[in-house]
Amino acid sequence: MRLGAHVPSADPLSEAAARGAEVVQVFLSAPQSWRRPTPREDAARLAASDLTIYVHAPYLINVASPNPKVRHPSRKALADALSAAEAIGAKGVIVHGGHVGKDGVFADGVRNWRRALEGIASTVPVLIENTAGGANAMARYVAQIDALWEGVHDVETPVGFCLDTCHLHAAGEDLLVATRSIIDLVGQVSLVHLNDSRDAAGSGRDRHASLGTGEINAALLTEVVRLCDTDTVLETPGGAEEHRADLTWIRARLADA
Numbered sequence: 397m398r399l400g401a402h403v404p405s406a407d408p409l410s411e412a413a414a415r416g417a418e419v420v421q422v423f424l425s426a427p428q429s430w431r432r433p434t435p436r437e438d439a440a441r442l443a444a445s446d447l448t449i450y451v452h453a454p455y456l457i458n459v460a461s462p463n464p465k466v467r468h469p470s471r472k473a474l475a476d477a478l479s480a481a482e483a484i485g486a487k488g489v490i491v492h493g494g495h496v497g498k499d500g501v502f503a504d505g506v507r508n509w510r511r512a513l514e515g516i517a518s519t520v521p522v523l524i525e526n527t528a529g530g531a532n533a534m535a536r537y538v539a540q541i542d543a544l545w546e547g548v549h550d551v552e553t554p555v556g557f558c559l560d561t562c563h564l565h566a567a568g569e570d571l572l573v574a575t576r577s578i579i580d581l582v583g584q585v586s587l588v589h590l591n592d593s594r595d596a597a598g599s600g601r602d603r604h605a606s607l608g609t610g611e612i613n614a615a616l617l618t619e620v621v622r623l624c625d626t627d628t629v630l631e632t633p634g635g636a637e638e639h640r641a642d643l644t645w646i647r648a649r650l651a652d653a
Contacts (some may be wrong), residue, residue, distance in 0.1 A: 397621070398448055399646060401639040407438075407567055409635040410446050416643055419448040421629045424480045427455045431572050433480035434474035448627060450523075450587060451489045452482040459512035460505035460534045470494075471512045481594035487627070488523040490558045493535025493544060495527075495529065496601030505534050506547035513551040521554035523586050526578075529600030536567045538577045545581055556586030560631075561612065561620055561627045562605075563589075568598030571587070572590040573648035575623050588621060589627040607642045608630045616651040 400417030404613075405424060412420045423435040428616075436442070442449060442498050454477070457470040474491055481489045496505040513522060524544070526535045535541050548555055557578065564574050579585060592610030594603040621628050632642050 397625055397650075398534065398627045399643055400448075400628070400645070401632075403639075405480075408442065408449060409445060409447055411636065415639045417639070419450070419627050419629060421450040421452055421631075423454075424451055424477065424484075425454060427452070429454060430456060430473055432476045434475075435480075436484060439483045443483070445485075448484045449484060450627070450629065451477060451484075451486045453477040453489050453491040455492065457491050459491075460494035460508050461494055462496055462500045462504060462508075467508060467512075471515060474512065474522070475516050475518075478516060478520050478522070481520045482518065486520055487502075487557075488521045488556060490523045490525050490587065490589075491525050491526050493533060493541075495530040495533045498531040502531050502532060502534070502540070502543065505532070506514065506544055507635060509534065509544060510548050510551060510588060513548055513553045516553045518553055521556045521586065523556045523558040524548075525558040525589065526560055526563045526567070528560075528563040528602035536563075538574050541578060542581055549582070556584075557582045558587040558589060559585045559593060559620070559624060560589035561617055562591035562593045562610075562631075563602060565593045565597050565612050566595065566599050566601055568600075571612065571620060573621050576621050579623065585624040585626050588626060589631050590617065590621060590628050591631050592617065604632055606634065606638060607645045614649065621646060622650060 400419035403411035
């Protein structure tokens, strides 16, 4: 189990050192843009480093969408993110499950997801992340995650799952029951996004809080990390100082578990 944080992308190695992080997550392009990632001059250095790096794909991506004007650029943006991630030796690319909209058909979203993955040649795994809300979301509730996973897990492109604690809480799922169910389904969670929540359970709101300061019970957060037993990344507010405090918080509780 390696613990770390989402960090600014300019110098991930220095950012990791400033936090005492064993793993980091970065954006390689603007999160709210379709623009293709720019090749990095430090790609070889990052690929050769001992630091474990994950890449978060742009938020705009929704490969499940029934709208081809969203679905087609989403597929391209995901392929671009995977290519850029491969160049730096990243361990996975995280992408939100997306949604089909209030009038969409869930089964069509599963088929769109499968077609997107079948159209990608990548050695870097696509890690599908559960989401906090959204109309007809593909991965908000455990039942949706189950149906989506059944539809895509056997494609040739490597695929895994990223579990976000704030998102499960915001969806209204019981954190431990849902985590155990997801582990049973996918076999091994690939990555945990460890976040507290500013809002009550079931709010559907994706507003992260520093560990121990939000609405999620501290013991539950710790138990999710222990159960998943995998790389864990903070997406909590603040910079290096705040992240270092959050990492100290979770390490102390894991040591006492």
